Amino acid sequence: MLLLALDTATPAVTVALHDGERVLAEYGRVDARRHGELLLPAVDRVLAEAGVKLGSVTGFVVGAGPGPYTGLRVGLVTAAGFGAATGAPVYGLCTxxxxxxxxxxxxxxxxxxxxxxxxxxxxxxxxxxxxxxxxxxxxxxxxxxxxxxxxxxxxxxxxxxxxxxYGDVFRDVPAGMPEHQSAGALAALAAEKLAAGGTDGFLNEPGEPVRPLYLRRPDAQVPANYKVVTPR
The missing domain is CATH 3.30.420.200 (Nucleotidyltransferase; domain 5)
Structure with a gap:
């Protein structure tokens, strides 16, 4: 088993490679505005550190949100592209x-x-x-x-x-806990589920596309009454 996990649903761009027992390589960077710019170099870095080619990956794990529309779709589209290119399954998990x-x-x-x-x-x-x-x-x-x-x-x-x-509402926030997503943890969770022999907890059935958990409409909207500038 070689799982490449990635998540862009939080401000962290995070990628990890897991062999079913441990994380072989992991990289993460917090930058909410550069998901598209940072993700593929992060994938290259993780694969190079582990000495693994993309074609050797047996499955891709992607955080499907919830998260902001623009950042979230970067990870989902990338995972889907990797799956299509290699033929390996893509597994979606809730971020x-x-x-x-x-x-x-x-x-x-x-x-x-x-x-x-x-x-x-x-x-x-x-x-x-x-x-x-x-x-x-x-x-x-x-x-x-x-x-x-x-x-x-x-x-x-x-x-x-x-x-x-929002500490006024969430009054008990223990120190040392994760703030954003970790692809290493996401990969380990997926590996545990796959080792158990089922798909319980995944957001898609094998071979089906991962459906994003947007939960609300994107910030960018097409104007309802825009000016027509093309000839009639």
Whole structure:
């Protein structure tokens, strides 16, 4: 097994190669405005560090959001292109699931309580979901203003950039927890699921395209009443 994982749903551009047991190489950079510019060089860097050619990869794992439209589609389109070029399957995972799994690897202690993963959705909103443990999501991913979900997230800790940004709502944010996505954690989660012999938790069936979790319309909109400048 050689899984190449990538995610551009958060401000981090993150790529990792996993052999089914461990991360062979990983690279990440936080820059919310340069996903398209940074992703392919990051892939080249990870493959070169591991001494692996793209054609040797047996599967691609991509974070499918939720995330801002422009950044998220960079990773999804790239993963789909790699899959089409190599014939290897593409597996979509919820980005929040990867952060939850990374929090577990970082030693998150919830005291037996559910916890929340929250990322910055801009517009004074967060993408969020609740988890029973680092592998088990309790709710569907959602986008809301923090004050609107305060009652639902009050019980238990929270992790992620959204939780750090809105400390008045997410009051229990343990130190040392992941802020953005880690492709290494995303790849490890996918490897664990594939080793178990099922597709539970993936967002697509084998051979089907990965559907992005946009959750809301893109910021850029076509004007409703634009001026016609072409000859009639």
């Amino acid at each position: 929040l699931d990867g952060i939850a799994y990374a929090a577990g690897r970082a030693g998150l202690d919830t005291g037996g309580r559910p916890f929340t993963v929250a990322t910055d959705a801009r517009r004074k909103e967060v993408y969020w979901a609740r988890y029973a443990d680092p592998r088990t999501r309790l709710t569907e991913p959602a986008v809301d203003r923090p004050a609107e979900v305060a009652g639902q997230v009050a019980d238990g800790p929270a992790v992620g950039a959204g939780a750090l940004l």
